[in-house]
Amino acid sequence: MEEPIIQLKDITVDFSNxxxxVRAVDHVSLNVNRGDIFGIVGxxxxxxxxxxxxxxxxxxxxAGEVLVNGQDLLSLKEQELRASRKKIGMIFQHFNLMNARTIFNNVAFALKGSDLTKQQKxxxxKELLELVGxxxxxxxxxxxxxxxxxxxVGIARAxxxxxxxxxxxEATSALDPKTTQSILELLNRLNKQLGLTIVLITHQMEAVKQISHQVAVMDQGRIIEEGSVYQIFSEPKTALTKSFINTTTRLDETLAAFDVxxxxxxxxxxxLSYLGESADEPLISSLYQKFQVSANILxxxxxxxxxxxxGNLVVILSGQSEQITQAIDYLKQSKVHVREIEGIDEK
Structure with a gap:
């Protein structure tokens, strides 16, 4: 198996006054595979x-180790580190463009220390500006x-x-939803077209959902949950992750409208979270046929x-207690993730 392009091992970052x-990062280990779009949300x-x-x-x-392309960055001298940094582009929330320079010269500035001739630069x-439209x-x-x-422009420069x-x-945080969508589509295209590994930092779970392959959820300096985007969205394990996901699906608003x-x-x-092929199955209609349990879909x-x-559903099941228990077991056997909404605090 190919070695991850990024390996962070037991990283701790402390700030002191x-x-x-203050401990900003608390013993975090993380691997990012080459060609992935890796979302870090919090x-x-x-x-x-x-x-x-x-x-x-x-x-x-x-404290900790930082390996990029198998190279221990912490062991590099300053000149070697500068060369390695050129292989890691960054884009930011506020663009960081130079207002007194043209768009052409903003992008060209990133090539200032390269060995290219003036014509090659x-x-x-021109190639980069065409790439980003x-x-x-x-x-x-x-x-x-x-x-x-x-x-x-920031992406072209990077x-x-x-x-x-x-x-x-947080490169889409300052943008409206339609513009955010276009930037995410561009990043997705660059990932496929260039084989680019992308690390996406965001507090917007919607952005993670749209283009990420892997997701890590951070809270108070630690990674509290990690997995494929499919695993995280279908079976979130922590309350914070569930909160993020419910916000993107507007499920919070639905639950708030009904008092258990x-x-x-x-x-x-x-x-109910439907996984894979289960999303295509007529499971809800089967509940009445098999167990005489009615399902009111909210x-x-x-x-x-x-x-x-x-798929995601919120339903109220009605019927005999024993039949409802059998119906829930049937749903679980059909690869449906079932969470009972029991109290007002769960909203």
Whole structure:
């Protein structure tokens, strides 16, 4: 099996001032495989941006190991580290463009220390602007561009030195939903077209859901859950992950509209997650035929994650207690993840 392109081993990052020491990253180990889009999601202050800045040593860890392309970055001298950093591009939330330079010159600035001739640099910049769909904006200035166009300039600049890795640090957070979608589609295309490994840092689970292959959820400096995007969305294990996912599906709003204290005797409210081929099965209609259990559907959707269907339902089951128990067992045997919604606190 091929060695991961990024290996973070037991990374700790501490910040100190006169009053106290703050641990921003707490013993985190993480592997990112070559060609993956790896999403790291968490709320502000979770430590995700600090963690990814360790990948190119913009933030040196207090402890741990950093290996990129099999190379121990912490052992490199400054000149060697600068060369390694060229293989790791970064894009940021606020674009970091130089307002006094044209779009062409903003991208060309990333090639300043390269061995290319002036003509080769010019050709490379034209190639990059075409790649991100901005060939007609070469002579414009950042102030003349929309937020999405500015981010495309940032992406072109980050790709100037043919990096193996692209780090996206909250790069869509300042953009409207439609523009965010276009930037995510561009990143997805670059991943496939260039074989680019992308590390996507975000607090937007929707962004992770759309393009990531693997996901890590961070909280208080630690990774609390990790897996494929399909695993994380179909069977989240922590309360924080469930909260993120429910927000993207608007399930929180549905649950808030129904008070489980109003359930009648013999009723149960369940959240059902349909996995893979189960999403295509008429399981709900089978419950009455097999067990005389009625299902009132409060919420439902099916979406595709990495080419596989994932369905979510919130239902109220009505019937005899024994039959409902048998119906739930039947659902579980049919590869449906079942969560009973028992109390008002679960909302």
């Amino acid at each position: 006169k009053e106290k020491k 709320y502000s202050g979770a430590g995700k941006s600090t963690l990814v800045r360790v990948i190119n040593l913009l933030q040196r860890p207090s 010019s050709e490379r910049v 901005l060939s007609d904006k070469a002579n414009n200035y950042p102030s003349q561009l929309s937020g999405g166009q500015k981010q495309r 790709l100037a030195n043919h990096p193996d890795i692209l780090i996206s640090d 204290r109003n359930l009648k005797a013999g009723e149960k409210m369940l959240q 919420y439902g959707n099916i979406e595709m994650l990495q080419g596989q269907p994932l």
